[in-house]
Amino acid sequence: MNMKYYVTDECIGCGVCVNTCPEVFKMTDAGVAEAIDEEVPEEYLDAAAQAMDSCPVQAIKEAD
Ligand code: SF4
Secondary structure, eight states: OOOOEEEOTTOOOOOHHHHHOTTTEEEOTTSSEEEOSSOOOGGGHHHHHHHHHHOTTOOEEEOO
16 A cells, blocks of 8 residues: 655644654654655554544645
8 A cells, every 4th residue: 555644734843743653754943743755664554644643733644
């Protein structure tokens, strides 16, 4: 399954996604999260989906 994510400007920089799945989500110098610009590796799909579900402001979206 191919899966890719992006973070919207709703992000409040809480860090939950980065802590849940650091292989896919990083904090930027601006203090908000961003997702890697590539397909999520198979072994991190579950953690990345959990990170999306854990975001308190639903700022993580599935990319087309
Ligand atoms: Fe931003 Fe949501 Fe990640 Fe928190 S969990 S840093 S609000 S994208």
